[in-house]
Amino acid sequence: MSAALIPARQKDVNRAKVCDDNFIAFVQNWQGEVFPKPSPEEPILDGSACSAHDFDALFRSQLISRHLDLMARVLRVQQKVFYTIGSSGHEGNAMVARLTRHTDPAFLHYRSGGFMAERFRKLPGMDPIMDSALSFAASKDDPISGGRHKVWGSKPLWVLPQTSTIASHLPKALGTAIAVEQAKRIGHASPIPEDSIVICSFGDASSNHATAQTAFNTAQWTAYQKLPAPVLYVCEDNGIGISVKTPTGWINNAFRNRDGLDYFYADGLDIAEGYGQIERAVNHCRQTRRPTFLHLRTTRIMGHAGTDFEIEWRSFEELMAVEATDPLLRSAEIALHSGLMTRQEVLDLYESTRRQCFAAAEEADKRPKLETLEEVIAPLAPFHPEAVMAEATRADYAEKRLAVFGSEDKLPEKLPSRHLALQINSALHDLFCKYPETLLFGEDVAQKGGVYTVTKGLQKTFKGARVFNTLLDETMILGLAQGFANLGMLPLPEIQYLAYFHNACDQIRGEACSLQFFSNGQYRNPMVMRVASLGYQRGFGGHFHNDNSITALRDIPSLVVGCPSRGDDAVTMLRSMTALAKVDGRVCAYLEPIALYMTKDLYETGDGLWQTRYPAPSEAMEIGSERVYFPENNDVVVFTFGNGVPMSLRAARQIEDTLQWKVRVVDLRWLQPLNEAAIARHAGECKRILVVDEGRRSAGVGEGIITAIVEAGHGAKPLRRVVGADTYTPLAGAAFAVIPADADIVNAAIDLV
Numbered sequence: 001m002s003a004a005l006i007p008a009r010q011k012d013v014n015r016a017k018v019c020d021d022n023f024i025a026f027v028q029n030w031q032g033e034v035f036p037k038p039s040p041e042e043p044i045l046d047g048s049a050c051s052a053h054d055f056d057a058l059f060r061s062q063l064i065s066r067h068l069d070l071m072a073r074v075l076r077v078q079q080k081v082f083y084t085i086g087s088s089g090h091e092g093n094a095m096v097a098r099l100t101r102h103t104d105p106a107f108l109h110y111r112s113g114g115f116m117a118e119r120f121r122k123l124p125g126m127d128p129i130m131d132s133a134l135s136f137a138a139s140k141d142d143p144i145s146g147g148r149h150k151v152w153g154s155k156p157l158w159v160l161p162q163t164s165t166i167a168s169h170l171p172k173a174l175g176t177a178i179a180v181e182q183a184k185r186i187g188h189a190s191p192i193p194e195d196s197i198v199i200c201s202f203g204d205a206s207s208n209h210a211t212a213q214t215a216f217n218t219a220q221w222t223a224y225q226k227l228p229a230p231v232l233y234v235c236e237d238n239g240i241g242i243s244v245k246t247p248t249g250w251i252n253n254a255f256r257n258r259d260g261l262d263y264f265y266a267d268g269l270d271i272a273e274g275y276g277q278i279e280r281a282v283n284h285c286r287q288t289r290r291p292t293f294l295h296l297r298t299t300r301i302m303g304h305a306g307t308d309f310e311i312e313w314r315s316f317e318e319l320m321a322v323e324a325t326d327p328l329l330r331s332a333e334i335a336l337h338s339g340l341m342t343r344q345e346v347l348d349l350y351e352s353t354r355r356q357c358f359a360a361a362e363e364a365d366k367r368p369k370l371e372t373l374e375e376v377i378a379p380l381a382p383f384h385p386e387a388v389m390a391e392a393t394r395a396d397y398a399e400k401r402l403a404v405f406g407s408e409d410k411l412p413e414k415l416p417s418r419h420l421a422l423q424i425n426s427a428l429h430d431l432f433c434k435y436p437e438t439l440l441f442g443e444d445v446a447q448k449g450g451v452y453t454v455t456k457g458l459q460k461t462f463k464g465a466r467v468f469n470t471l472l473d474e475t476m477i478l479g480l481a482q483g484f485a486n487l488g489m490l491p492l493p494e495i496q497y498l499a500y501f502h503n504a505c506d507q508i509r510g511e512a513c514s515l516q517f518f519s520n521g522q523y524r525n526p527m528v529m530r531v532a533s534l535g536y537q538r539g540f541g542g543h544f545h546n547d548n549s550i551t552a553l554r555d556i557p558s559l560v561v562g563c564p565s566r567g568d569d570a571v572t573m574l575r576s577m578t579a580l581a582k583v584d585g586r587v588c589a590y591l592e593p594i595a596l597y598m599t600k601d602l603y604e605t606g607d608g609l610w611q612t613r614y615p616a617p618s619e620a621m622e623i624g625s626e627r628v629y630f631p632e633n634n635d636v637v638v639f640t641f642g643n644g645v646p647m648s649l650r651a652a653r654q655i656e657d658t659l660q661w662k663v664r665v666v667d668l669r670w671l672q673p674l675n676e677a678a679i680a681r682h683a684g685e686c687k688r689i690l691v692v693d694e695g696r697r698s699a700g701v702g703e704g705i706i707t708a709i710v711e712a713g714h715g716a717k718p719l720r721r722v723v724g725a726d727t728y729t730p731l732a733g734a735a736f737a738v739i740p741a742d743a744d745i746v747n748a749a750i751d752l753v
Helices: 015-028 052-076 091-098 113-122 128-136 170-186 210-224 250-255 271-288 316-323 327-337 343-366 373-377 385-392 398-405 420-434 458-462 474-486 498-518 567-584 644-659 676-685 702-711 732-737 742-752
Strands: 152-154 159-162 198-203 231-237 262-267 292-297 438-442 467-469 490-495 527-533 560-562 587-593 627-629 636-640 663-667 670-672 689-696 719-724
Touching: 015 052, 015 316, 015 327, 015 343, 052 091, 052 113, 052 128, 052 271, 052 327, 052 343, 091 113, 091 198, 091 231, 091 271, 091 292, 091 327, 113 128, 113 152, 128 343, 159 498, 170 198, 170 210, 170 231, 170 474, 170 498, 210 231, 210 474, 231 250, 231 271, 250 292, 262 271, 271 292, 271 327, 327 343, 385 567, 398 420, 420 438, 420 458, 420 567, 420 587, 438 474, 458 467, 474 490, 474 498, 474 527, 490 498, 490 567, 498 527, 498 587, 527 567, 560 567, 567 587, 636 644, 636 676, 636 742, 644 663, 644 689, 644 742, 663 676, 676 702, 689 702, 689 742, 702 719, 719 742
Parallel strands: 198 231, 231 292, 262 292, 438 467, 438 490, 490 527, 527 587, 560 587, 636 663, 636 689, 689 719
Antiparallel strands: 152 159, 560 670, 627 663
16 A cells, blocks of 8 residues: 555644544545455455454454544543553554464563454453553553553453563563473473463564563573473564664564574564464464564554654654555555445444444543552552461471481481571472472572572472573573463572672562552562672672672562571571462562571681571561560660671670670561561660661661651660661772671760760
8 A cells, every 4th residue: 555545634733633534534535446245264355364254353453452542642631541652553463462362471562452452352251442441541440450550461361461661571471481381391280271372572672672682582592402482572663662763674684584583574564464474473483382583564653652742853744654554544445445344334333443432431531540559559569477477387298308308317407507508408498399389590500509509409309390590691580480470380580699680670670579560469470589698708709799789679669578697587588488479479589698608606616606407397487577686685776687687796795895785686687678666666675776787878778777766756866877888899808898897886886875
């Protein structure tokens, strides 16, 4: 179809109205040849793989998508709609929906109105127009997010909600595809069929993002290793990212010849042509189980969003040329040319779809909205403490434990006191006995057993399907974790050092922790992220291995952050975190203090006082609970965590000798959320307060502790903070100039005098 077929347009600034008028005028003025009406099973046009029946459904889905966009532009100015990033020009993605199953998990580009309208046809009784209108209106009745965001998503249709994603969903889509195959290897009952594929769509501009590139690289690496990964990456190429044009041919040039990423092209502007092309890509992905890249030609009309006035930066001539490629004009031409519909039937369908969309929007506007904080955050951080504790203390796997540990005498609780790393190792073996769906993966965790041997022996005992090494890529480690969790497995990803987490923070912040919120609790991706953390590694590391930046974790809504300082706490905390993930679907960060891994002594060499006995399988830690040393003391209380705990205990002895003060030491253990009630209670019971925080002065845990103290009314008490300096950690002995030491705590106590 050429631009010559389009009636001349005025230089109207409202390009949505122009596109609307264009369609009507195009149909009214169409004078082409009309063939005999095809039967439902006949090709819509000679040589097309698309039947008349398929085309009819797809055309209707395209019209639904278009009129939802038009409705949104009109009603946004009336404050009845709150989202105007539309799908106009991308309606061809409806073909991807028709050629896949509703049980194929989908992670979608925000221009997926056509896809959603078509996927709704897969199950009876579902209404894409009303559901979408409720989402546009931010209504509490929105079936996917409950009014929290305009997202494409559906629990029964296996569309996991994404917000305005810029490639951040590609790693977890690949992770889910790998999980489809991983479930078979470990005997896990997957909630979707074994031959499912995963669909992941995105724009051409987003393909350049680092997060996208890491997903493509891992997909290629997986194929190179001959591991199945049935992901269908759909690059919807409209040639522009907001206002930055993609160079002509760039996507083709960049992806056609990637080894391990099988390339297919399809014309998303022409259903008759593109249907068979998409069908080949879908069939290839499903049959070969290989990563597949579908380059889908699209266009973008009506601008990036309602606030994007393209006439400010594009000429009218350019806009008219783009609007001439509107896929709905080609679909109308196919409907007319094939004899499937008359001009009046097309126009009637067009206008009836408009009426349905506006009627749904008006109805949605009357529905209740979220009004209170309690309503907004209800699905953010589910927590059922009794159920979590019951799960954490469940110990009905004794026979499996005996098989794994070898005999009754070799059970870890029968062994003498041991240090932190060994206790974590035994706890991991225990959890693998308890939860057959558990997986542990990361860099060097398998044969080597991790950099600090914390995972030693796990792969040998539980085999490579459950314990395995990954690429050196934290983004994909966390993408894999989300994929496994999406299909009901229980991942324990390891991030080798806390500093490495910052490379991949958005996989937790923007993706994993937001899923329950944006799906109104319908989807969840439980996991426990193990991270070797914090400083005080003597003579080693520098800032990349002595990272004390916990603030980046504490700022993530719903994330639970815990940091044990001793072996028995490490065991019971890990059990409780795993139960929290299992019961409430929560994402947890388990920070393991590297410097305390092998620590045996507390006060002097050989005292063995920092080793502990292994807690029995029926023991667990209450979420949020603190450990208190010397609870009867009240001259000064020290709030701390991690490495600060043994430091504070040593300093307490010196303070007592120097000032004759009796010191209470509180190991908070749980850093997010902080137990503010416990902090307030201890602060209220003691005369003076010390906060020992190995984080940096400008951003650590201490601010939260002090805020809890002040808000509880204890801010007038003498208080000092012992904290790290605002600098990166240097190498070797210089490191101890920038992080707190025992003497700093003693000096702070003296300052309180």
